[in-house]
Amino acid sequence: MADVTLNKLVKTFDRTEAVCGIDLEIANNEFVVLVGPSGCGKSTTLRMIAGLEEITEGDVLIGGRRVNDVPPKDRNIAMVFQNYALYPHMTVAENMSFGLRLRKYPKAEIKQRVVEAADILGIDDLLDRKPRQLSGGQRQRVAMGRSIVRNPEVFLFDEPLSNLDAKLRGQMRIEIKRIHQKVRTTTVYVTHDQVEAMTLADRVVVMNKGRIEQVGSPSDLYHKPSTRFVAGFIGSPAMNFIPCKLVEANGGLAAKVNDTISVPIPADRSDRVRAQVGKELMLGLRPEHIREQRADDGATGVACAVTPDVVEPLGMETMVYFGLNGVEICARVAPEASPNPGTPLTLSIDANRAHLIDPSSDMVL
Amino acid sequence: MATTIAIDASGDGTLTQRSAFWLFMRRKSTIGVLMVLPLLAIIAGLVAYPAGYSMFLSTLNKAETKFVGFANYLFLFKRETFWMVVQQSIIFALVAVVGKAFIGFVAAHAVNTIPTKGQRKWRGMMLIPWVIPPALSTLGWWWLFEPTYSAINWVLAEIGVDAIPWLSDTFWARFSVILVNIWIGAPFFLIMYLAALKSIPEELYEAAAIDGANAWQRLYHITLPMMRNIIAITVLFSIIVTFANFDIVRVLTQGGPRDSTHLFATYAFRVGIESNDIPLGASVSLFMFPVLAVLAFLILRNVRKRAMEL
Numbered sequence: 005m006a007d008v009t010l011n012k013l014v015k016t017f018d019r020t021e022a023v024c025g026i027d028l029e030i031a032n033n034e035f036v037v038l039v040g041p042s043g044c045g046k047s048t049t050l051r052m053i054a055g056l057e058e059i060t061e062g063d064v065l066i067g068g069r070r071v072n073d074v075p076p077k078d079r080n081i082a083m084v085f086q087n088y089a090l091y092p093h094m095t096v097a098e099n100m101s102f103g104l105r106l107r108k109y110p111k112a113e114i115k116q117r118v119v120e121a122a123d124i125l126g127i128d129d130l131l132d133r134k135p136r137q138l139s140g141g142q143r144q145r146v147a148m149g150r151s152i153v154r155n156p157e158v159f160l161f162d163e164p165l166s167n168l169d170a171k172l173r174g175q176m177r178i179e180i181k182r183i184h185q186k187v188r189t190t191t192v193y194v195t196h197d198q199v200e201a202m203t204l205a206d207r208v209v210v211m212n213k214g215r216i217e218q219v220g221s222p223s224d225l226y227h228k229p230s231t232r233f234v235a236g237f238i239g240s241p242a243m244n245f246i247p248c249k250l251v252e253a254n255g256g257l258a259a260k261v262n263d264t265i266s267v268p269i270p271a272d273r274s275d276r277v278r279a280q281v282g283k284e285l286m287l288g289l290r291p292e293h294i295r296e297q298r299a300d301d302g303a304t305g306v307a308c309a310v311t312p313d314v315v316e317p318l319g320m321e322t323m324v325y326f327g328l329n330g331v332e333i334c335a336r337v338a339p340e341a342s343p344n345p346g347t348p349l350t351l352s353i354d355a356n357r358a359h360l361i362d363p364s365s366d367m368v369l
Numbered sequence: 370m371a372t373t374i375a376i377d378a379s380g381d382g383t384l385t386q387r388s389a390f391w392l393f394m395r396r397k398s399t400i401g402v403l404m405v406l407p408l409l410a411i412i413a414g415l416v417a418y419p420a421g422y423s424m425f426l427s428t429l430n431k432a433e434t435k436f437v438g439f440a441n442y443l444f445l446f447k448r449e450t451f452w453m454v455v456q457q458s459i460i461f462a463l464v465a466v467v468g469k470a471f472i473g474f475v476a477a478h479a480v481n482t483i484p485t486k487g488q489r490k491w492r493g494m495m496l497i498p499w500v501i502p503p504a505l506s507t508l509g510w511w512w513l514f515e516p517t518y519s520a521i522n523w524v525l526a527e528i529g530v531d532a533i534p535w536l537s538d539t540f541w542a543r544f545s546v547i548l549v550n551i552w553i554g555a556p557f558f559l560i561m562y563l564a565a566l567k568s569i570p571e572e573l574y575e576a577a578a579i580d581g582a583n584a585w586q587r588l589y590h591i592t593l594p595m596m597r598n599i600i601a602i603t604v605l606f607s608i609i610v611t612f613a614n615f616d617i618v619r620v621l622t623q624g625g626p627r628d629s630t631h632l633f634a635t636y637a638f639r640v641g642i643e644s645n646d647i648p649l650g651a652s653v654s655l656f657m658f659p660v661l662a663v664l665a666f667l668i669l670r671n672v673r674k675r676a677m678e679l
Contacts (some may be wrong), residue, residue, distance in 0.1 A: 077581035089572035093594040102552050102590070150580075211607035 006067030006080075006157035009030045015048050021182070024214040027064065035184055037193045039201035040211035040237070046194045047162055049211070053192060054083050054160050070319060082151030083160040086167060088143045088258060090135040090150075090273060096122075097131040100149045114153075121152040124186060125179075136259035141172045148180075152187060158228045161193040185291055199239050202226070210234050225319055232366040235288050235359060242324065244294070244333045245361065248287040250280050259287045259360060261329060265308050267355045271301060279367045288359035288368070291323065292332040296341035297352045305352040310335075311347050337355055427651040441652040450628050451653070454636045461547060461610040461632055468551040469611075470604055475557020481566050482557065492563070499556035507620040510549045511536075514621070539629040542622050546630050549617050554610075558603055565599040566592070598671070605668045610660055633657045 008030040015023040023045040030036045038046040050354040051057035053064055053078035059306040063070050071079050081102075090099050097118055104114045122128045135143055144164060146166040151159055164180075165173045181204055184191060195201055201208045210217040210225065218225060218234045227267070229235035235243045248267070257277060258267040260282040267287060269277060297307065313332075317339060324343050326337045335351055343349050360369040393399055430437045445451045480491055498506060513520045514535035522532040535545050569592065573594060577587050592599075615634035618624060624631035624639055631639065639648015 054575075054579060056578070076575075076579045082577065083576070085572045087570065087572055089570065091591065091594075092574075102577075102582075106581045108537060148500075150576075209502050259421075284532040299649060308463060 007034075008158055008190060008192065009065040010049070010062070011065070011069075012062040013049065013052060013064065013094075014058060015052060015061065016060045021214055022064055023052070026211075026214075026216055028216065028219070029278075030190060033188045033190055035181070035191045035193065035204060035206045036209060037183070037195060037201040037207075038209045038211055039198055040217075042196055044211040045212050045214040046196075050083075050160055050162055050192060050194045052170045053158070054189070055079050056083075059180070062129065076194075080157045080355055082154045082156040082158075083162065083245035084147045084151055086163040088147040090143055090146055091195075092135050093207055095132050096127065096138070096146050096149075096214070099135065099146055100131075100153050103150070103154050109325060117153045117155070118149075121149045124152065124183060125149050140168050141176060143180075146169065148183065152183070157190065159189050159191040159193075161191065161195075162333070163195055164193075165195070166197070173200075180204060183259060198240065202238070208238075210235055210237060212237075229288075229368055231368060232286070232361045232363075235361065239290055241291050241334050241336075243359075244289045244291065244331070246287040246289065246333065248275060248331045249358070250283055250285050252281060257328055259279065259285065259358065261287060265306065265328075265353075267306050267353055267358050269358075270356055273360075280362065280369065284363070285369070286361040286363050288361050289333075289353060290357065291336040293349050293354040293357040294333065294335035295339045295354075296343075297350055301352050303353040308351045308353050308356050309348060310351055311348050313341050315343050315345050315353060324351075336359055382480045384509045400589060402410060403468050423651040423655060425430055426648050427655055427666040431646045431648060433648060437648075441649050444649070445656075450631075451636075453628060454633060454653075455656075456544065457630060458612060458632045460543070461550070461614070462608050464605055465550040465554065466607045467545045467613050468547065469554040469558050469607060470600065472551065473562050473603075474600075476555065476559045477562035477566055480563055492560075496558055498553050500567045503616045504620055505666060506553060507549055510552075511621050512544075514545055516520050523604075525528065536622050537626050539626060542626055542630045546618050546621055550614060553617070557607070561599055561603045562596065565596045569595045601671055602668060605664055609664050612660060612664075613657060 006135065008028075010026050010028040010067070013023055013026040014021065026045075027133065038049060040046050043194060048057055052059050052214060055074065059072050061239075063072055066079055066081070089239055094127070100121060101114045104117065109117075110130050118131070119198065122131055125148060127145050127149060129143060130138060130146070135146065137151045138146065146349075147164070150180060161180075165176050166224075168176060180193075184204075193200075193204060205222055207219060208222055208225055209219050214234050214315065214322075218230045220228070220279065222227075224232060227237045229238060231309055232245070236245070248261045250269075251258055251260045253266060253268070257271065257274045258266045260266045296306070297305070310324075310326040310333075312326050314325040316325070319339070322337045322339045322341070322343060324337050326333055326335070337343055337351070341349070361367070362369055380474050414544055426433070427441055428438060430440075447547045476495060480488060480495065483491055512518065516522075516532075517536065518538065519535065521533070521535070525532065533541055535541050566586070573591050574587055577591050582590060613630075613634055614632055615638070618630055618632055619638070622630045628636070628639075633653060637650045637654035639650075640653055641647045642648075
């Protein structure tokens with residue numbers, strides 16, 4: 005068992021910086037997910053931890069030991085690849101035991117470990133098959149089995165679910181979580197899918213353009229994003245960003261969207277943003293915080309009359325799209341409100357959940 | 370009702386005949402056969418007919434006037450030279466193919482380590498021996514080996530080594546023809562193995578590196594098994610081509626010294642054309658047939674198996 009520390013980690017490919025100085029502490033047994041759009045440096049960071057990519061600058065420490073110059077095989081890590089990287093000419097059992105055989109473990113112990121891992125993953129009956137005889141989900145399990153038998157200090161996952169279809173991805177996500185609860189091991193998991201990040205992680209690291217945007221628990225990222233990028237990246241459908249102006253109103257502050265809509269800023273946040281009065285800002289609102297009017301809306305509900313352009317009924321909820329201040333806004337409405345395109349509708353904005361973003365710095369105020 | 374039936378019947382009669390023909394012509398299998406017909410004609414004219422004709426010739430006497438059955442074959446069995454040709458053909462094919470495969474394998478790995486940018490240049494240069502017509506390049510080699518002006522012997526003399534009788538000593542003559550065959554054929558293996566190497570996913574090597582495999586273990590556990598099929602096919606294919614080789618021996622040694630470098634093809638030429646015994650020459654060349662047939666069968670089986678694995 006080990007913790008992982010990244011110190012000012014930099015990776016440069018032919019003069020372009022893929023990773024620009026990352027600092028991160030991953031505690032023992034913690035499940036950390038690196039998430040971000042493609043090209044944000046998350047995979048490169050993972051590969052530097054694995055030792056598959058040379059480190060340009062900075063240090064990687066595993067269990068307190070600096071491993072920059074330690075080859076992958078001596079770092080006591082195991083990695084699950086996006087394309088599984090199973091050896092096609094070996095059976096499942098041979099695939100899983102390859103690392104142990106190379107390390108000259110006794111045969112009885114190899115067998116025992118393979119059987120145990122196969123049992124955890126529910127692939128006991130596949131041990132004699134070749135990878136090409138397996139489905140995508142089964143291959144994924146074998147790839148994880150290969151990591152588990154090694155009993156490593158750190159598990160590394162590189163987009164392990166992106167080659168599976170949506171249904172299987174959901175199942176495997178639960179499976180990975182279950183395995184981590186059973187085999188407590190420090191885990192670094194890379195994905196571009198924010199749902200995977202939110203559901204699996206103890207802590208999520210949101211990366212963008214080679215830098216860390218924010219580190220926090222899934223609920224922190226959702227409720228208290230620190231930058232516009234994180235606010236827009238976490239949550240699906242994405243947060244709406246509406247141009248507004250911060251004005252003084254009724255003794256407090258309000259984000260004025262247009263003449264009819266003005267979202268009051270809660271008193272506890274007013275002091276933080278008072279300096280921005282008179283400035284053009286962005287109002288960040290998640291679709292779930294723009295909904296139909298309800299009896300219990302109370303003082304924080306701001307009425308907002310709109311005319312829907314498009315209505316998407318999804319069964320348990322209905323997405324309503326409309327234009328406001330030149331941007332398209334998405335709202336999440338209960339199906340009972342039965343919105344219709346072209347028919348005016350009054351929605352309610354939850355002022356408590358609104359975020360104010362400074363467009364010049366892209367920081368959440 | 371009656372009228373309708375009558376019209377149908379008369380219409381159907383002509384329709385079915387014509388449309389049946391068109392349906393037959395439009396069937397995929399018919400079109401397929403029609404499209405390979407030109408190739409079949411070429412194969413029949415250039416391969417099947419000569420092969421059948423040489424089988425016929427091999428059953429005649431030297432003057433081609435009398436049917437003698439298997440007498441030509443039985444005669445060959447009693448000739449020491451013939452058995453030497455059999456032995457030399459086998460040695461030549463096996464040693465040359467193993468040499469080509471080994472050099473091609475090593476060279477493919479070497480080229481594969483060159484960054485993609487500069488690789489084209491090297492690949493192109495290494496293909497040269499394979500691209501030059503063998504008769505021409507063998508002439509060049511002949512000049513290097515030839516006793517009077519041998520460039521290799523000149524270099525050897527400069528460093529104080531005695532001249533080597535490249536083409537006049539049995540061992541060295543056999544060595545020379547094999548060397549030239551390897552020189553010409555190795556680039557083919559290089560290209561095939563390079564393509565095979567490039568098709569092995571990089572992730573397998575990364576997974577193996579994490580699993581703890583060193584360079585030799587990666588070669589043994591990943592590269593070789595992943596290339597097994599392509600190695601088998603290229604080796605079998607090359608054995609066929611090498612076994613049936615003609616031009617190198619013809620240009621370099623003409624089968625000498627004392628017939629020790631003859632292969633089936635050059636010996637058949639010597640007996641049939643130069644010594645004017647065409648039926649006997651045909652018999653010699655037909656001895657290649659069973660060997661090549663077995664090899665071709667193995668290749669085809671291998672290809673089929675490979676296709677099924679995909």
